[in-house]
Amino acid sequence: MSKFEIETSDIEILKSLLKSRQTITSNRIVRENFCQSIGIKIDDISPDSVAFLSDDSFIETLLNYLQRTDNKSALYKLCVNIENFDQLSKFAYQLSNIKRKLRLSAILTILQLNDFDNLFEKCNSAYQQCLFHKNINIDIPNKLELNLSKISEILEKLNNHYDDYNNNFSLLDCFIVYLKLHIDNEFPEVKRLIERWIDIYLPNLFDLLNLIKLKNAESQQRISNSQPCLLLVVFERNEGLRAKAWVINDIREYNINQINDCQPLNEQELPVELQTFPIIFRDIYLNSLEYCKNRNLNNIQKIKVFLPYKLIDCEINPIDKLTIKEEYPRFITPDTFGKEYEIILEFSERLGINHEVVKWEKKRNNFISCKLVQDIFITEKLDNVKLKQLYKKLDSDSVFGFRFINTIDIKIVMEILFYSGIPFALWVRKEIPEVNLQEELDNICQSGCLESLSSIIKEKRCEAWQEEDNDNHIGNHLSLMFDTANLRPLPKQLSMP
Numbered sequence: 001m002s003k004f005e006i007e008t009s010d011i012e013i014l015k016s017l018l019k020s021r022q023t024i025t026s027n028r029i030v031r032e033n034f035c036q037s038i039g040i041k042i043d044d045i046s047p048d049s050v051a052f053l054s055d056d057s058f059i060e061t062l063l064n065y066l067q068r069t070d071n072k073s074a075l076y077k078l079c080v081n082i083e084n085f086d087q088l089s090k091f092a093y094q095l096s097n098i099k100r101k102l103r104l105s106a107i108l109t110i111l112q113l114n115d116f117d118n119l120f121e122k123c124n125s126a127y128q129q130c131l132f133h134k135n136i137n138i139d140i141p142n143k144l145e146l147n148l149s150k151i152s153e154i155l156e157k158l159n160n161h162y163d164d165y166n167n168n169f170s171l172l173d174c175f176i177v178y179l180k181l182h183i184d185n186e187f188p189e190v191k192r193l194i195e196r197w198i199d200i201y202l203p204n205l206f207d208l209l210n211l212i213k214l215k216n217a218e219s220q221q222r223i224s225n226s227q228p229c230l231l232l233v234v235f236e237r238n239e240g241l242r243a244k245a246w247v248i249n250d251i252r253e254y255n256i257n258q259i260n261d262c263q264p265l266n267e268q269e270l271p272v273e274l275q276t277f278p279i280i281f282r283d284i285y286l287n288s289l290e291y292c293k294n295r296n297l298n299n300i301q302k303i304k305v306f307l308p309y310k311l312i313d314c315e316i317n318p319i320d321k322l323t324i325k326e327e328y329p330r331f332i333t334p335d336t337f338g339k340e341y342e343i344i345l346e347f348s349e350r351l352g353i354n355h356e357v358v359k360w361e362k363k364r365n366n367f368i369s370c371k372l373v374q375d376i377f378i379t380e381k382l383d384n385v386k387l388k389q390l391y392k393k394l395d396s397d398s399v400f401g402f403r404f405i406n407t408i409d410i411k412i413v414m415e416i417l418f419y420s421g422i423p424f425a426l427w428v429r430k431e432i433p434e435v436n437l438q439e440e441l442d443n444i445c446q447s448g449c450l451e452s453l454s455s456i457i458k459e460k461r462c463e464a465w466q467e468e469d470n471d472n473h474i475g476n477h478l479s480l481m482f483d484t485a486n487l488r489p490l491p492k493q494l495s496m497p
Contacts, residue, residue, distance in 0.1 A: 003101075004101045004104045004105040004108065004152070004156075005101070005105060006067065006070075006072075006075060006098065006101060006102065006105075008067075010094075010097075010098045010101070011063050011064075011066075011067050013091055013094050013095070013098070014063055014075075014078065014079070014082070014098070015059055015060060015063050016091070017082050017091055017095070018059045018063075018078075018082065019055070019056055019059055021082070021085055022055070023085065024055055024058060024059060025055065026052070026054070026055060028042075028052070031050075031058060034081075035062075037077065037081060038074040038075075038077040038078045038081065039071075039073055039074050039077060040066075040071065040074050044065075045061055045062055045065045046061055046065065050062075066078070072102050072105060072106045072109075073106070073196075073200045075098075075102055076099060076102045076103070076106075076200060076201060077200070079095055079098055079099045079102070080099075082095060083095065100156075100159055102201075103159065103172070103201045104152070104155055104156055104159060104172075106197055106200075106201065107155065107172075107176065107197060108148070108152055108155070110190065110193045110194060110197065111123070111148065111151070112148060113193075114187065114189065114190050114193075115187075116146075116148065117146065118187075119183070119187060119190060120144070120146050122179060122182040122183050122186075122187075123144060123151075123179060124143060124144045125178070125182050126175050126176075126178035126179035126181075126182050127143075127144050127154075127175055127178075128142070128143070129174075129178045130158065130171050130172075130174035130175040130178055131171070132215060132219060133163040133169075133171055133174050133215060134161055134162075134163070134171055139157070140154050140157050140158075141154070141267075142263055142264060143267075155172055155175070158170060158171035158172040158174075158175055159171070159172040163211065168204065168207070169207075169208050169211065173202055173208055174208070174212065176194060176197060176198060176202065177198070177202075177205070177208055177209065177212060178212070179194060180194045180195065180198065220296075224298075225250075225252075225298075226249060226250040226252075226297045226298045227250055227251045227252055227298065227301050227302075228247055228248060228249055228250065228251070228288075228292050228297050228298060228299070228300050228301065229247070229248040229251045229254075229300065229301065229302040229303070229304060229487060230245065230246075230247055230284070230285065230288045230300050230302070230303045230304070231245060231246040231247070231248060231262070231304050231306070231487070231488070231489055232244075232245045232281065232284055232303070232304070232305045232306065233245070233306040233348050233351065233489065234272055234277075234305070234306065234307050234308065234311070234316075234348055235306070235308065235348045235349075235351070236308055237269075239271075240271060240272070240273075241271070241272035241273070241274075241308075242269040242270065242271060242272060243266075243269065243270045243271075243272045243280060243284070244264065244266060244269055244270070244489075245264070245265040245266055245284045245287070245288070246262050246263060246264050246265060246489050247262070247263050247265060247288050247291050247292065247300075248261060248262050248487065249261055249262075249263070249295070249297060250297075251301075251302065251486070251487060254486050254487070256486060256488060256490060262489055262490050263291065265284060265287045265288060265291060266284075266287075274311075274315055274316065277316055278317075278322055278326070279326070281319070281322060282322075282324070282325075282326070285300075285303075285324070285337075288300055300341060301341065301342065302341060302342040302343075302344060302454065302487070303319070303337060303341045303342070303343050303344070304344045304345075304346060304482075304487050305319050305343070305344070305345055305346070306345075306346045306347065306348035306350075306351060307345065307346075307347070307348055308347070308348055308349060309347045309349060309414040309415060309417070309418040310411055310414065310415070312345060312347075312410070312414050312479070312481075313410045313414075313429055313479055314410050314411055318338075318429065318479060319337055319338070319343050319345070320336060320337055320338025320343040320461055320478070320479070321336055321338060321476070322336060322337050323335065323336055323337075324336065324337060324340065333465065335465075336461070336465065338458070338461040338475075339458075339461050339462050339465045341458070342454040342455055342457070342458045343454075343457075343458075343480070344454050344480055344481070344482040344487070345479060345480060345481045345482070346481060346482065346483050346488075347414075347417075347418050347481075347483075349418065350418075350483065351488065351489070356418060356419055356421060359395075359420075359421035360421035360422075360423060360483065362397065362421070363397060363399075363400055363421050363422070363423055364423045364483060366397065366400075367400050367423060372446075372448070372449055372450075373401075373444070373445040373446070373447070373448060373449065373450055373453055374442075374445045374446050376400055376401040376424060376450055377401035377402060377403040377424065377425075377426060377445055378393070378394075378399060378401065378402055378403075379402075379403050379404065379438075379441070380393070380402070380404060381404075381405075381407075382404055382405070382406065382407050382408050382413065383408075384408050384412075387412065387416065390416060391416050391419065391420055394416060394417070394420035394422055395419075395420040395421070399420075399422070400422070400423055400424055401422065401423070401424035401425065401426070402417065402422050402424075402425050402426075403425070403426040403427060403441055403445065404425075404427045404428075405427065405428045405431060405437050405438065405441070406427055406428060406429055406430060406431075407431055410429070413427075417481070422481075423483040424450065424481065424482060424483065425479075425480070425481040426441070426444070426445070426453070426457075426478070426479070426480050426481075427478070427479050428440075428441065428474060428477050428478060429477045429478070429479060430477055432472050432474070432477070434472050435472055435473075435474060437474060440474045441474075444456060444457070444460065450482075453480065453482070454480060454482060457475075457478050457480050459475075460473075460474060460475030460478060461475040461476070461478070462475070463475050464476040
């Protein structure tokens with residue numbers, strides 16, 4: 001038996017409530033009207049005449065008939081009828097639970113009796129739309145699986161959560177209406193059954209449709225101005241490197257606790273080999289473009305890559321220099337990710353739980369945003385002999401950023417940045433004797449506030465791309481680590497080692 005099926009104990013509660021209210025009298029007209037109000041005829045209840053049974057016997061016969069025929073709609077209307085005259089009943093919770101089971105059982109019956117495989121995509125689209133009616137994080141996946149058992153559990157949770165605008169409507173109500181809008185005339189029998197479900201279980205449909213129109217109008221407005229961001233996390237497990245990716249729909253409104261704002265591109269972790277990382281990165285990038293197109297979002301503007309600190313700019317080559325396509329015609333200058341997008345790095349270890357994360361969070365929480373870049377980054381000349389002194393200086397709670405020209409093993413510098421909890425770092429990946437790099441860095445850091453730094457770096461990379469011989473241009477050798485609390489996957493979406 002499904003957990004949504006009406007049990008004998010439920011029927012007994014309804015019997016008790018009807019008997020205690022004494023609304024069904026021995027008057028035949030009263031009984032006929034009552035039966036008509038729940039959608040049945042009095043003569044259908046039994047081949048024998050029930051019009052002249054005692055009140056209690058009539059109620060027993062009526063409820064047994066409804067249970068035997070599994071007449072969910074009549075049972076639901078009966079519950080509503082009881083609610084109207086028994087608002088403060090001690091059985092209010094039980095009555096609500098019976099109604100819940102009837103609603104869920106009825107919609108699951110519709111899905112089970114039809115070609116669910118063909119209907120699945122429509123259900124999934126309706127499901128994803130209904131999630132936009134809830135801002136708080138709900139313990140449900142972003143997509144449905146082709147599994148009715150799991151879907152029944154999800155629908156139950158939808159029934160228990162209500163729209164943020166109007167508490168009169170559950171997310172299940174929203175799902176059903178979106179499903180009706182999606183299937184239209186493609187599945188006429190399903191459409192007929194859903195319309196009947198709405199007539200019975202959702203009498204104030206007009207109000208919900210107005211709510212959906214309002215929600216869609218607001219959503220379209222947000223979409224037209226959206227600024228999506230691709231998040232890629234590469235992390236180490238015992239079996240090797242793994243990757244997961246998400247798209248933040250709009251970085252301007254992103255709330256790390258709102259599940260709808262950050263959608264996964266891959267449900268399962270992807271195995272990563274260093275030599276094939278460029279291929280994996282390009283595939284994820286293409287998936288993000290498809291995601292934005294399917295949701296009518298603007299194109300990706302930022303790409304944030306979380307990497308183990310030991311791999312940044314060494315085992316994994318700079319992301320900004322990676323070409324968007326693997327091959328280009330001979331006389332075409334390849335487009336790079338750094339030219340087209342704002343590329344930001346961050347340590348993937350900081351998505352886990354460890355002492356270094358605590359130190360980093362303390363600095364991040366003490367940091368005052370909108371400060372000028374030149375006031376954030378301290379600068380030090382790298383020296384293999386003085387690395388301990390450098391670490392102690394960066395470890396200070398008052399030091400948030402570090403800029404440098406790299407002259408030593410980059411792994412050592414990344415290690416110092418990680419263990420000192422530095423949230424922000426800007427560096428030139430190698431010395432260029434022909435260029436005054438210190439002056440160039442000074443100019444970059446004097447050009448604005450921290451929030452605009454990634455776009456300034458992108459401009460430098462575009463300048464480098466325009467030049468014919470660009471190996472000496474600083475824009476070809478800049479890396480930016482930009483640790484902020486908002487451009488990160490939701491904590492519950494992570495399963496970090």
